[in-house]
Amino acid sequence: MVDERDSRHGAHATDDGDDTAAVARPSGKRSARRTRGASSDTGSIATLDRPSSRKAAKTDRAERTKTANPFKRLIKFLREVVAELRKVIWPNRKQMVTYTSVVLVFVIFMVAFISGLDVAFIKGVNWLFG
Numbered sequence: 001m002v003d004e005r006d007s008r009h010g011a012h013a014t015d016d017g018d019d020t021a022a023v024a025r026p027s028g029k030r031s032a033r034r035t036r037g038a039s040s041d042t043g044s045i046a047t048l049d050r051p052s053s054r055k056a057a058k059t060d061r062a063e064r065t066k067t068a069n070p071f072k073r074l075i076k077f078l079r080e081v082v083a084e085l086r087k088v089i090w091p092n093r094k095q096m097v098t099y100t101s102v103v104l105v106f107v108i109f110m111v112a113f114i115s116g117l118d119v120a121f122i123k124g125v126n127w128l129f130g
Contacts, residue, residue, distance in 0.1 A: 091099065
């Protein structure tokens with residue numbers, strides 16, 4: 001078996017016409033082996049245990065938050081909100097005026113468009129059923 005690195009570093013098929021030495025380009029997908037040096041029959045089994053331990057950790061965390069003091073949870077929530085709001089990049093005055101004017105122009109356009117359709121449908125129905 002030829003290593004995939006050989007094809008990436010310029011190894012080519014021999015000139016004697018034998019195409020069996022040519023290696024296809026790597027697909028970018030992970031190989032079946034997940035751990036180095038592990039045998040083929042134990043390598044995939046070792047990685048299957050992780051999701052169940054994550055699930056157990058989530059249930060433990062959920063149980064702890066249910067039993068915690070509600071005032072402490074509220075204070076923690078408010079602190080996290082303030083921390084997230086500090087990360088926000090707030091627009092300056094010029095940007096805010098620009099964004100507001102764009103929104104107002106769009107709303108005015110949509111109101112005029114829908115009103116025009118409404119008037120057209122009313123006239124059409126009155127003409128049809130008179």
